[in-house]
Amino acid sequence: MxxxxxxxxxxxxxxxxxxxxxxxxxxxxxxxxxxxxxxxxxxxxxxxxxxxxxxxxxxxxxxxxxxxxxxxxxxxxxxxxxxxxxxxxxxxxxxxxxxxxxxxxxxxxxxxxxxPGITAASAAAAAIGLPLSHRDYASQIIFITGHKKEDGDYSAFTELDLHDKTAVIYMGVTALSEMVSEICKKNGNCNIPVAIIENATLPLQRVVRGNLGNISEIAQKADVKPPALLIIGNVVNFMDNIEKIKNEV
Ligand SMILES: C[S@@+](CC[C@H](N)C(=O)[O-])C[C@H]1O[C@@H](n2cnc3c(N)ncnc32)[C@H](O)[C@@H]1O
The missing domain is CATH 3.40.1010.10 (Tetrapyrrole methylase, N-terminal domain)
Structure with a gap:
């Protein structure tokens, strides 16, 4: 060497x-x-x-x-x-x-x-106070690229059953609507919550929320641009739960 x-x-x-x-x-x-x-x-x-x-x-x-x-x-x-x-x-x-x-x-x-460096998934989750794993929501975390391979294969999405899982999609803005509709079909449920974090940890950080059924339109209206990360799964509801707990104290 x-x-x-x-x-x-x-x-x-x-x-x-x-x-x-x-x-x-x-x-x-x-x-x-x-x-x-x-x-x-x-x-x-x-x-x-x-x-x-x-x-x-x-x-x-x-x-x-x-x-x-x-x-x-x-x-x-x-x-x-x-x-x-x-x-x-x-x-x-x-x-x-x-x-x-x-x-x-x-x-x-x-x-x-x-x-090693802090990957966008950990950083974005931390920046919005969203644990990627939580005993009540998700015992598995999957990192997925939103880029198609040369052969155009999107099998990672069609096989994605989100029960008890959090999926984090990198580079997912361009093919957002195609991806979420595939995941929606697989799960037979478009109500699974989604958060998109744009420019995580930077002064221009933005968060857009919705569910598999409406996130594509919401993101388009908000003009979400890369770099942005999608966090999909029931754990996104944690954000509302924590607010509820805070309001009750
Ligand atoms: C080529 S990948 C590189 C990922 C990088 N190696 C990592 O570990 O985070 C680029 C993608 O990472 C995500 N990303 C990187 N930095 C980000 C940030 N600050 N906010 C949101 N997403 C980010 C976006 O999905 C972006 O399209």
Whole structure:
């Protein structure tokens, strides 16, 4: 294995204070940092002034940089610097393609230290005081991507029985109506509650609520935009219960 120290770092959901101490130290020690769109620019302030910062997110009006290009850039930086960080929003191993970058680096003789980040599901749930698991509502939590695979497969939704489960859907805004109607059909019940959290943990955070039957229209009216996360399941009712308890005290 080659000697370059490479960190694959989760930068958390947005609030720059949700970065781990380990991540801060790695950023401070890096000579080059490759970072994504969802990484808060405040996080980059931990880097030394001479650190080379390379943005690989979506450019204004342009498409995302293809993953192959990012992989190659990573290897190129690894060949030129002693300490390189790859910074990603949330956690690099949850819908972050961190595994693919690790594989690519390994093929080129580099190993990598992974520093986890707070994933959007935990952060969004915490930000609105909604426990993803609760003995009375959900004993299982499922994380799902709202992106279709190349073959257009959406089987994750058609098989989703939400009894005693919380489903968290990442990247679900674009295909929202298609997804919720599939889940609705499977459950034979469109009253299952849904919360959408946009820009979780950031100053522009918004929450939109409804149920499987009406959330698509509600979100459209509210003009919900990514980054946003869907939390689906009876646990969303917890938010009303906690208000009720507070009002009774
Ligand atoms: C490519 S995935 C990256 C997920 C990331 N690796 C993580 O662990 O959170 C991007 C999706 O994560 C979700 N997301 C990330 N940050 C978010 C935020 N601050 N608020 C709401 N959703 C967020 C959205 O669903 C967004 O489309």
């Amino acid at each position: 080659k000697k370059t120290k490479i960190y694959l770092i989760g930068a958390g959901p947005g609030d720059p204070e949700l970065l781990s101490l380990k991540a801060v130290k790695a950023i401070q020690n890096s000579q080059a940092i490759l970072y994504d769109q969802l990484v808060n620019k405040e996080v980059l302030k931990h880097a030394a002034p001479e650190t080379k910062l390379v943005y690989v997110g979506k450019k204004k009006g342009a498409h995302v940089i293809p993953q192959d290009e990012i992989n190659n850039l990573l290897v190129d930086l690894a060949s030129k610097y002693d300490v390189v960080s790859r910074l990603k929003g949330g956690d690099p191993f949850i819908f972050g393609r961190g595994g693919e970058e690790l594989e690519h680096l390994a093929r080129h003789g580099y190993s990598c230290e992974v520093i």
